Amino acid sequence: MDINIADLFCGIGGIAEAVHLWRQPTASDNTVAAEHRQRITPKIGTAIDIDQSVAHLYQRHHGIIPQCSTIESLQAVSLKPTDSSRAAEKLDMWWMSPPCQPYTRRGLQRGDKDSRSLALANLIRLIPSERPRWIGLENVPAFEGSQHHQRLRQTLTKTGYQFREYLICPTAMGIPMRRKRFYLLATQNGKPLADFSCRLQQQPLAKFVDNDTWNDPTLHVPADLLQHYQPAMNILDIHDSTAISACFTSAYGKSHIKSGSYLRCHNRHLVRRFSPNEIANLMGFRENFFSSSELGQRSQYRLIGNSLAVHVVCVLLSMLLLND
Ligand SMILES: C[S@@+](CC[C@H](N)C(=O)[O-])C[C@H]1O[C@@H](n2cnc3c(N)ncnc32)[C@H](O)[C@@H]1O
Incomplete structure (x- = not known):
C-alpha cells in the first residue's frame, strides 16, 4: 500500500x-x-x-x-x-x-x-x-x-x-x-x-565524526576567539566515548555559544566546529548529505x-x- x-x-x-x-x-x-x-x-x-x-x-x-x-x-x-x-x-x-x-x-x-x-x-x-x-x-x-x-x-x-x-x-x-x-x-x-519505548546503548561520538575534517581550516576555532569564549563553549573530547553533544541550532557557525558543541583533539592541539555533514550524521541523514551542495556553509548549518x-x-x- x-x-x-x-x-x-x-x-x-x-x-x-x-x-x-x-x-x-x-x-x-x-x-x-x-x-x-x-x-x-x-x-x-x-x-x-x-x-x-x-x-x-x-x-x-x-x-x-x-x-x-x-x-x-x-x-x-x-x-x-x-x-x-x-x-x-x-x-x-x-x-x-x-x-x-x-x-x-x-x-x-x-x-x-x-x-x-x-x-x-x-x-x-x-x-x-x-x-x-x-x-x-x-x-x-x-x-x-x-x-x-x-x-x-x-x-x-x-x-x-x-x-x-x-x-x-x-x-x-x-x-x-x-x-x-x-x-x-x-x-x-x-x-x-x-508508547515510545526505545532504549539503546550510547554510540561513541567518534563514529559520527570524519577524521579528514580536522584538516578543514574553515572549521578551526581561532586562538583569540577560543580565549574569549572558552568558558562558555561546550567543547567535547573526540576520544571521550561518553561525550554527548548539545543541541545544534540554526545559529551554529554564527553564534559562538549556546548553538551547539565543539570538538577538541589533544594530539592535534585543535578545537574545531562540527562540519554540516557531521551534524547531519548525528541527525540521522545519509552520509555526505551536503557534499556537492551549492549552498554555503552558513546556510547548511541553518x-x-x-x-x-x-x-x-x-x-x-x-x-x-x-x-x-
Ligand atoms: C523547523 S523548520 C522545518 C524543517 C524541516 N522539517 C526539515 O526537516 O528540514 C521550519 C521550516 O518552515 C519554513 N517556513 C516558515 N514559515 C513558513 C510559511 N509561512 N510557509 C511555508 N514554509 C514556511 C521555513 O523555511 C523552514 O524551512
Missing part, C-alpha cells in the same frame, strides 16, 4: 529522510516488522516550504521539487493532478514541522500573536475538511501548552482522531546528541498509539539546525503507520 505524505514546512526533508531510512532493512527488524514494512510504502507526495534555497538539495535526495509557497495561503493540501482532467488527489498523511520561534523563549513566546504561526493555524483550520488519515507534528518542547497546541488537540478530538504526544531526545536511541523535541501523532483508526532527528522520526513513523 502506497502512503502519500505531505511534507509541510519541508526544509531539507527530515521526514523524507526518515522515509528513506524506513526502506533500509535493519538488523533489529523482526520478521513481522519486515513484512509490515514491505506491505506499506510511504513516499513523499508533496513538499512545501517558503524557502526556495532548499529546492535543489531536496530534489537531489528526495526526487521532487518542493512547492515554494506560504502555507497560510493554502486553500487545500492536495496533490496537483498530472492530468488536468482528473481531480486533485488527497494526501494520506501530513507531517508538520512549523517554525518554533513563536514558542521559544528566544522567540519571545508570542504564540498565536506571532505572524510565523499563521501557517500552522491555517493547517489546523483545514484538518476537518481534509481529514488526512494520519498526522504527525514536531516542535520544541515549549510548544506544549501553547494556544496552537490546545487548538490542535481540540480540532483533532472534534474531528474524531486518536492522538498521543511524546517528548523524545535522540539520546534515548543511543545517539550522542541532545535534541529533545515535542511530537504529536494522530490517526483516525480509533486504535490507541503505542538548514540542518532547523531539521529533524531522523532516527526518532523513523520510529514514530513506523509506530503510526504500522498501528493500522
Whole structure:
C-alpha cells in the first residue's frame, strides 16, 4: 500500500529522510516488522516550504521539487493532478514541522500573536475538511501548552482522531546528541498509539565524526576567539566515548555559544566546529548529505539546525503507520 505524505514546512526533508531510512532493512527488524514494512510504502507526495534555497538539495535526495509557497495561503493540501482532467488527489498523511520561534523563549513566546504561526493555524483550520488519515507534528518542547497546541488537540478530538504526544531526545536511541523535541501523532483508526519505548546503548561520538575534517581550516576555532569564549563553549573530547553533544541550532557557525558543541583533539592541539555533514550524521541523514551542495556553509548549518532527528522520526513513523 502506497502512503502519500505531505511534507509541510519541508526544509531539507527530515521526514523524507526518515522515509528513506524506513526502506533500509535493519538488523533489529523482526520478521513481522519486515513484512509490515514491505506491505506499506510511504513516499513523499508533496513538499512545501517558503524557502526556495532548499529546492535543489531536496530534489537531489528526495526526487521532487518542493512547492515554494506560504502555507497560510493554502486553500487545500492536495496533490496537483498530472492530468488536468482528473481531480486533485488527497494526501494520506501530513507531517508538520512549523517554525518554533513563536514558542521559544528566544522567540519571545508570542504564540498565536506571532505572524510565523499563521501557517500552522491555517493547517489546523483545514484538518476537518481534509481529514488526512494520519498526522504527525514536531516542535520544541515549549510548544506544549501553547494556544496552537490546545487548538490542535481540540480540532483533532472534534474531528474524531486518536492522538498521543511524546517528548523524545535522540539520546534515548543511543545517539550522542541532545535534541529533545515535542511530537504529536494522530490517526483516525480509533486504535490507541503505542508508547515510545526505545532504549539503546550510547554510540561513541567518534563514529559520527570524519577524521579528514580536522584538516578543514574553515572549521578551526581561532586562538583569540577560543580565549574569549572558552568558558562558555561546550567543547567535547573526540576520544571521550561518553561525550554527548548539545543541541545544534540554526545559529551554529554564527553564534559562538549556546548553538551547539565543539570538538577538541589533544594530539592535534585543535578545537574545531562540527562540519554540516557531521551534524547531519548525528541527525540521522545519509552520509555526505551536503557534499556537492551549492549552498554555503552558513546556510547548511541553518538548514540542518532547523531539521529533524531522523532516527526518532523513523520510529514514530513506523509506530503510526504500522498501528493500522
Ligand atoms: C523547523 S523548520 C522545518 C524543517 C524541516 N522539517 C526539515 O526537516 O528540514 C521550519 C521550516 O518552515 C519554513 N517556513 C516558515 N514559515 C513558513 C510559511 N509561512 N510557509 C511555508 N514554509 C514556511 C521555513 O523555511 C523552514 O524551512
